[in-house]
Amino acid sequence: MSIRHSLLALLQDQPRYGYQLRVEFEDRTGSTWPLNIGQVYTTLDRLERDGLVSNDGGDGEGHVVYSITDAGRAEVQGWFATPVERSNPPRNELAIKLALAVTLPGVDVAAIIQAQRAASMRALQDYTKSRRDTAANQRAADTAWLLVLDSLIFQTEAEIRWLDLCEARMVQLAQASGTRSQARKPSNGVTAEEAAPRTAENRR
Amino acid sequence: MSVQGPQQVLELAKVSRTFGQGATAVAALRDVDLTINAGEFVAVMGPSGSGKSSLLALAGGLDRPTSGGVFVESTPLAGLGLNALARLRRRAVGYVFQDFNLVPTLSAVENVALPLELDGVPARKAHRQALDALRQVGIPGLADRFMDEMSGGQQQRVAIARAIVGSRRLILADEPTGALDSTTGHGVMEVLRSRADDGAAVMLVTHEARHAAWADRVVFIRDGRIVDEATAMHDPAVLLAPAG
Numbered sequence: 178m179s180i181r182h183s184l185l186a187l188l189q190d191q192p193r194y195g196y197q198l199r200v201e202f203e204d205r206t207g208s209t210w211p212l213n214i215g216q217v218y219t220t221l222d223r224l225e226r227d228g229l230v231s232n233d234g235g236d237g238e239g240h241v242v243y244s245i246t247d248a249g250r251a252e253v254q255g256w257f258a259t260p261v262e263r264s265n266p267p268r269n270e271l272a273i274k275l276a277l278a279v280t281l282p283g284v285d286v287a288a289i290i291q292a293q294r295a296a297s298m299r300a301l302q303d304y305t306k307s308r309r310d311t312a313a314n315q316r317a318a319d320t321a322w323l324l325v326l327d328s329l330i331f332q333t334e335a336e337i338r339w340l341d342l343c344e345a346r347m348v349q350l351a352q353a354s355g356t357r358s359q360a361r362k363p364s365n366g367v368t369a370e371e372a373a374p375r376t377a378e379n380r381r
Numbered sequence: 382m383s384v385q386g387p388q389q390v391l392e393l394a395k396v397s398r399t400f401g402q403g404a405t406a407v408a409a410l411r412d413v414d415l416t417i418n419a420g421e422f423v424a425v426m427g428p429s430g431s432g433k434s435s436l437l438a439l440a441g442g443l444d445r446p447t448s449g450g451v452f453v454e455s456t457p458l459a460g461l462g463l464n465a466l467a468r469l470r471r472r473a474v475g476y477v478f479q480d481f482n483l484v485p486t487l488s489a490v491e492n493v494a495l496p497l498e499l500d501g502v503p504a505r506k507a508h509r510q511a512l513d514a515l516r517q518v519g520i521p522g523l524a525d526r527f528m529d530e531m532s533g534g535q536q537q538r539v540a541i542a543r544a545i546v547g548s549r550r551l552i553l554a555d556e557p558t559g560a561l562d563s564t565t566g567h568g569v570m571e572v573l574r575s576r577a578d579d580g581a582a583v584m585l586v587t588h589e590a591r592h593a594a595w596a597d598r599v600v601f602i603r604d605g606r607i608v609d610e611a612t613a614m615h616d617p618a619v620l621l622a623p624a625g
Contacts (some may be wrong), residue, residue, distance in 0.1 A: 291601065295611040298590060298599050302613035306592040330591065341604040345428065
């Protein structure tokens with residue numbers, strides 16, 4: 178997430194001080210990615226160093242107000258105009274976990290998939306309820322929050338569909354090798370039959 | 382044998398369903414326990430062949446279990462004769478199917494009123510209740526349209542109105558959004574959700590996570606067994622509301 182560009186974009190709207198920037202950012206993104214106030218100040222320092230914002234001095238109540246420079250405006254325009262970089266996929270812990278699980282002996286992949294699916298479904302239920310509640314009492318400021326919620330809903334749904342696919346692949350693999358191997362008992366005590374019951378059924 | 386509180390609308394107790402006999406027998410459901418209370422929306426998720434549609438058929442009395450008991454509003458379905466079962470289905474249970482099963486020669490309001498009239502409700506009263514159901518699904522203006530004058534989404538709304546008309550307390554839906562685009566599918570979920578919020582027990586069978594997420598509880602079924610369950614957390618620390 179580019180905190181740098183997010184803060185610049187908010188300053189393009191109007192001059193603001195650090196705490197205001199944090200509140201505005203979280204309001205517009207539904208507090209989905211909470212900002213540490215220390216991060217905000219560090220980022221503002223760097224933006225000032227790079228000539229993208231200027232320090233307007235205090236507002237008389239102890240806040241240091243920043244405004245955007247012409248170079249800063251150009252930077253924001255460039256950010257909006259450039260598609261988000263996809264050449265380096267964001268690190269996906271779940272994909273890494275499953276990739277390792279399927280290659281290691283004694284790991285119950287089916288159990289990992291189901292535990293994740295239930296957890297992802299709970300998150301999806303919460304996002305869906307939150308979306309419903311927000312849409313029912315919609316304020317103007319909620320448009321941004323609804324977009325963020327939609328994004329979370331699509332991502333979580335994609336994750337669950339991917340887990341379904343992983344499971345189907347595992348069942349296919351187990352069926353293919355089912356005639357060769359005996360039902361083994363992984364270290365966690367779940368039998369292969371419980372983990373992939375269809376395999377056992379097909380053997381009968 | 383079953384102890385039921387007043388809130389339980391559907392109870393499946395140790396339900397098994399086997400098709401065929403002997404060596405070729407296939408167990409579609411094995412020892413399934415599932416209770417749905419009034420006001421509760423439960424989604425059943427599983428891959429095709431996992432037994433989820435069998436579960437729905439048993440819940441609505443369209444099929445009988447090989448063993449175990451099915452109770453609708455405390456009535457054991459096993460004890461009912463064919464006529465009594467048909468009457469209970471018409472009065473207490475509403476179905477929504479993927480293909481709408483509407484009568485093409487009847488208007489929308491006549492389709493919705495049909496089960497009431499079959500049940501002996503006077504025509505005027507049935508008509509009034511049918512209009513009310515069409516209002517609940519958001520299409521009161523289409524009451525006099527015939528099926529070939531309506532879109533797929535509108536027809537599905539008529540089918541849902543027929544499922545909820547009168548005072549049905551158990552709504553069973555089998556992939557009701559299958560043929561619909563995503564916006565219309567969303568509308569179907571809204572109707573099912575609001576029926577549950579108004580006190581009906583709703584059971585939705587689906588393979589779509591996006592739709593299952595409207596439920597209070599999601600039950601995962603694999604090879605005829607319930608293997609897991611997800612209940613929404615509504616945990617404010619996990620999902621914060623926007624400030625202000």
